[in-house]
Amino acid sequence: MSLGILPSRSAALEQVDSLSLPTKRDEAWRYAPHKTLGQLTFGPAASTDAALADIDSQIPQLDGPLLVVVNGVVDAGRSRLGALPDGVSLVSLADAADEAADVLERVHEEADDAFSVINRAYGTGGAVIQISGQQSETIHIVDVAVPGAEQNASSSRVVIDVAAGSSAVIVETRIGSGDSFGGSNVRTEISLAADASLEHIILQDLPATQIHLGRVDVVQAANSTLRARLFNLGSDYGRVAYYVHLTDEGAHADLSGLYFGFGEQTLDQQITVVHGAPNCTSRQSYRGVLDDSSTGVWNGGVDVRVGADGTDSEQSNDNLLLSRKAEINTMPRLEILADEVSCQHGATVGQLDEEALYYMRSRGIPAEEASRLLINGFADQMMDDLESDTVRAWITERLGHANV
Amino acid sequence: MLHVEKLTASIGDTPILKGLDLAVGAGEVHAIMGPNGSGKSTFAHALAGRDGYEIGGTVTLDGADLLEMEPEARAAAGVFMGFQYPVEIPGVNNMYFLRTAVNSVRRTLGEDEIGARDFLKVAEQAMELVEMKKDFLYRSVNAGFSGGEKKRNEILQMAVMQPRLAVLDETDSGLDIDALRVVAKGVNSLRGPERSMIVITHYQRLLDYIKPDFVHVLVEGKIVESGDHTLALHLEENGYAGFVNHDLDDAPLSGASA
Known part of the structure; x- marks a missing residue:
């Protein structure tokens, strides 16, 4: 990395040896497999020379710019970064460090957890995407986890900045290779300037032997629009947590997703939307289908801060249980400290009609x-x-x- | 064609059908009338194969034992039931549902499946028959349909499935007079020498539009009287009171528009 070690990274590296992993008492990690989480081994990213099976069959074939990250290191050979559309900057995180240090050093309001500290310490590879103008080509970031003998888990980051009045569609596909234990820890940081609009899709499809830990931090300025779509399908434990901060008037966050569990899978979605300004709107709409002995977790929160008058939020979580051994834990959370607020939530659990x-x-x-x-x-x-x-x-x- | 002998049906300890006999010949239209709770809908579901009943007796269609078959096998054997309350299926496109139904039956019968393009023509003809707009095909099955639209969708399905035996359970309920006319027109156009129909209704009104060959009165799980279409007119005037041993707390027959 040309800039050397970022301040936040050196702080994270100091903490990483003394971290305590989340426990059952941490509400946001209650249904996580704590024992196996402790078996993930992280370390500095290093190029893997493991033969990687053809990944094309595992990912959607989109025509636009493509950046492939394998075990936390950008794989230039598999990426397609030539002839980017005007207004799109898509670079490897390692290369971006010089000019984008302020973007990479962004501090998020939501507290760090052990895995976000690990991500900051070791997640030196990934993508920095800066958008201006109306972009029609879908940008595709692929993260591949290939468990190794030295360390079985990888960390990477995706940093997205959408300039005022600009719009884009970005897909993050997260897959893995091999059938041994391991996983990936991917942190996405999104900033939407005033009137910006982003459709952000996560396709989580790691092998059932692996663990995926995803965290998405979003900051939205006035009248910006986020459409976050999660398809949480793979992994033994597949987790994606969203922390969305609506910081200025008129921002709109629309989050939805589908989780579809089989076997012994646990699919965990943790969502918090903070209404920090007046007249913002948010929608959370998630559906789960759970078969065999799979478990679904939906923990969706709306946090209406003092002064966020005129907040309008809706949450829904609908589940279909296909087996008597399948389980869903659904928890809508609401904290309201403002006036003239409309917050609706509903959850359903059913079987086939x-x-x-x-x-x-x-x-x-x-x-x-x-x-x-x-x-x-x-x-x-x-x-x-x-x-x-x-x-x-x-x-x-x-x-x-x-x-x- | 259809032979029903000593058909019994009960739910738990409660008997509903108590030995029903009926023979329906090819091309015939039989109306089954009766007061609320007489077992009319149970009879329809017993023919279609709904779970949850204890069933006795025999039912054969063209010699095949229907009672041994799963609902889908009965459909393949030529049974079609028009539901009193058609079920809403959100997220399943009407067109796809219809084509899956037709092709499932064709597969069971060892026939070639019908492709999307050819099927569209079949569906469009059926749509015309029941005066439906084209967007109907691309909406979810019955989801958000009005009562009349749901019943028209039933007749559309019948037209596409071309059944050997159609059992129409209270197809007139919930219909205004225009919808009733459309539904009856659809049913009449599907009458033919090879297709038999059982039309179940509480009210004589429907039979002004669909003239049955035979009328049967079902009371307390048994057919107590059979006759031609004039029997329906008799019921219209006199009600079911003459066929039951106790007072009926039932709606009047004439002028009702349930």
């Missing part, structure tokens, strides 16, 4: 296919507003059904 199954079977559709149609119908509604057909097709393919 027997009446609908009978109706479909009476039309000749076999029971198994009728179930699949119902499940897909429930899940597909979370993809309706995606900008990219390629992303939508990738998800439907991943969920094992052709696009209708």
